[in-house]
Amino acid sequence: MRLPETHSGVTPGDAIQVINDALVRKSGGADAKSSIRRLCHAALKETGQRKPPFKISPLLRLAGVDWSYEDRRRGNKDAAIVLSDGGLRLAISTDSFPREGVSRRWRFTVAHEFAHVVLIRAVGARVVDLANSSKKAYQYVERLCDYGASQILVPRANLRKALRERNFSQKSILDLADLFDVSFTALMWGLADLLPQGGLLLLREYRRSAQESRELRVWSSYTRYSSGLEEPWLPKGCTMKHIRVGERPLGFSHLEVRDGLPIKVVLGKRARQLEAAMVDWKSRGRTASFLNERRLGYIQGGEDGLLLACAAPGKLDLELFGGNQCNSTFLERCKDQTI
Ligand SMILES: [Zn+2]
Numbered sequence: 001m002r003l004p005e006t007h008s009g010v011t012p013g014d015a016i017q018v019i020n021d022a023l024v025r026k027s028g029g030a031d032a033k034s035s036i037r038r039l040c041h042a043a044l045k046e047t048g049q050r051k052p053p054f055k056i057s058p059l060l061r062l063a064g065v066d067w068s069y070e071d072r073r074r075g076n077k078d079a080a081i082v083l084s085d086g087g088l089r090l091a092i093s094t095d096s097f098p099r100e101g102v103s104r105r106w107r108f109t110v111a112h113e114f115a116h117v118v119l120i121r122a123v124g125a126r127v128v129d130l131a132n133s134s135k136k137a138y139q140y141v142e143r144l145c146d147y148g149a150s151q152i153l154v155p156r157a158n159l160r161k162a163l164r165e166r167n168f169s170q171k172s173i174l175d176l177a178d179l180f181d182v183s184f185t186a187l188m189w190g191l192a193d194l195l196p197q198g199g200l201l202l203l204r205e206y207r208r209s210a211q212e213s214r215e216l217r218v219w220s221s222y223t224r225y226s227s228g229l230e231e232p233w234l235p236k237g238c239t240m241k242h243i244r245v246g247e248r249p250l251g252f253s254h255l256e257v258r259d260g261l262p263i264k265v266v267l268g269k270r271a272r273q274l275e276a277a278m279v280d281w282k283s284r285g286r287t288a289s290f291l292n293e294r295r296l297g298y299i300q301g302g303e304d305g306l307l308l309a310c311a312a313p314g315k316l317d318l319e320l321f322g323g324n325q326c327n328s329t330f331l332e333r334c335k336d337q338t339i
Pocket of ligand 1: 112116
């Protein structure tokens, strides 16, 4: 079936294909994602930056892009690349960012806009029309630029090296977010890329209503750029009925497993075999309060949780994610558990 034509005369599929082909031609990458990654890394290299935290203003200077602050948000956006006098300019909203470069969100937003510049340089100004030709093409370009931003701020080779120098633990993950000067979420998206056909799952003991039992449930999952993205992943609130170790639900006692733990993720009729490494996770902030419960619509449980790094069986890099970190409190607790 032929897709309906858009106002610019190209189908969403055509627009995506044109962008993809131009990127591949320009960079020699295998696809659009690897192309944008190559181009962003090449730009980083040109600025002479080798170690985190990676700064974005040298990249903008290198690309000859000036930036200025504007009072209003542009088309509801925090920042936007504007074509002016035949050149490119970055307009940053003072509503969203009253002070320059002080937040991690600023860094991600500006890195995302820089990725748009990379795209314009590689595909030509027509990429703007192509992106605006349909919702699908627009989302494709946005996702590509998010990926470019992630690669600028958290180049995976640097992340791999930094993780290898540490243990996979809650502390090291928070340290890595500081080292790369990115948000916790941005760091997790980067880490998920080191897990082939997998991602990260944060589990916490909580319940979402008074009717629910307080038990280990999925709090969030991170698979944004990894190939696990299209796979059935577990929605927030799923209990360990959906994550099995053999016939048993996954539990804190499995922290004792030092090697990759074979798990089965079950959602409806679909099931995936994965290999997991896990560490204990103590929640910080957002502790239970009456207001929180009302506003967020759930009743917060205890502070205990687990962070699971999962990959396809045999693909979990134990040099990075191995050596599960148990703390003594958990081991004490595990002795009393019968799960
Ligand atoms: Zn964008």
